[in-house]
Amino acid sequence: MAEQALREEGTQPLFEMIAHVSVxxxxxxxxxxxxxxxxxxxxxxxxxxxxxxxxxxxxxxxxxxxxxxxxxxxxxxxxxKKKKISDVLQKSAPKPGVPADLQNLLNQHFGENRSVIEIEELKLSDSCFLPANDLTHSFSSYLKEICPKWAKLRRSHKEKKSVVMLVLCSSALRSLELIKSMTAFKGDCRVIKLFAKHIKIKEQMNMLEKGMFHIGVGTPGRVKALVEQDALCLNSTKYMILDWNWRDQKLRRMMDIPEIKKETFDLLEKSIIKLCRDGSVKLGLF
CATH class of the missing domain: 3.30.160 (Double Stranded RNA Binding Domain)
Structure with a gap:
């Protein structure tokens, strides 16, 4: 009985713990x-x-x-930023123009719209050109070099609506400068101004029809207009001078100005190149 009582006393807390955990x-x-x-x-x-x-x-x-x-x-x-002509010239000294420069520009200008045969007809041989200016001449000295028999040509010229020598430049102001600078060369010959500034084309047409002139100095646009209207005849022309090397305030040559370049090449194609190939006209680059 005593053992049974101890067992009951020892198990009672265990049951309480289990109940406490489980519940x-x-x-x-x-x-x-x-x-x-x-x-x-x-x-x-x-x-x-x-x-x-x-x-x-x-x-x-x-x-x-x-x-x-x-x-x-x-x-x-x-x-x-585009390259300007002035920037290019500052890095390198200007070079005088040569006949090959003109021929290359002609090929570039007409190459896209012309056939191979037509490009061949625009080519000029070396015999078509006068000696080019090497940048050491004045205008008068250059004309004396390329045309030593000018006095004889001047006296023999009797036709109206024509000139013996035709000078093309980029502007009216440049034309006036060239006219003033050729005093040592022209002698007793008569010079006509062939540009548009302050001079109407009808006035120039009347002057060419009534008078006789030996030298014509002007811009390609006005000269081309006079030729197209039959006011200026080039059959008596012996020399055609391009003011090639001169540069304006922006350091542009006449061939650097798109309008002047186009008008010059149009005039060359329509009237001058054929006369040069026939040997009646000589081209000079001043």
């Missing part, structure tokens, strides 16, 4: 779940915060857009 309050489970949810939420927050900081530390889009804008602005600046 739990449902509120305790809810508390545990809430605690686990809070801990998981805090873990998620702690994991997400560094990711946000990384995005702020690496503004990749802003960093990449800046150099692209700089490159685009640099390209635009390069496109706007």
């Amino acid at each position: 739990q309050d449902p509120s305790d489970d809810e508390a545990i779940e809430k605690a686990s949810e809070k801990s998981s939420a805090t873990c998620q927050d702690s994991d997400s915060k560094p990711a946000v900081k990384k995005k702020r530390k690496q503004p990749t889009e802003c960093f990449l857009s800046q150099p692209e804008e700089k490159q685009e602005s640099a390209v635009k600046a390069k496109r706007r």
Whole structure:
């Protein structure tokens, strides 16, 4: 009996402990779940915060857009800057024009719209040219060199609506300068101004029809207009001089000005090149 009583006393606390462990309050489970949810939420927050900081530390889009804008602005600046004639001349001394320069420009101007046969008809041999100016001559000294028998040609010229020598330059002001500078050469010959500034074409047509002139100095556009209207005849012309090497305030030659260049080549194609190939006209580059 005593042993049985001890067994009952020893087992009673064990049963109470088991009951206490096995039987739990449902509120305790809810508390545990809430605690686990809070801990998981805090873990998620702690994991997400560094990711946000990384995005702020690496503004990749802003960093990449800046150099692209700089490159685009640099390209635009390069496109706007074009080489000027003055910049080219500052680096190298101007070279005197030669007959090959004129022939190359003729081929470039007519090459795109002409056939091979037509380009061949525009070619000029060396015999068509006078000696070119080497930049050491004045206009009078150059004319004396290329035309030593000028006095004889001047006296024998009797035809109206024509000139013995035709000088083409880029502007009216340049034409006046050349007329003044040829006083030592022209002698008793008469010079007519063939440019548009302050002179109407009808006045020039009347002067050519009524008077006799030996030298005509003017611009290619006005000369071409007079030739097309049969006011100026080139059959008596012996010399045609291009004011090739002179440069204006912008350092442009007459062939550097698109309008002057086009009018000059149109005049050469329609009237002068054929006369040069026949041997009646000589071309000179001053």
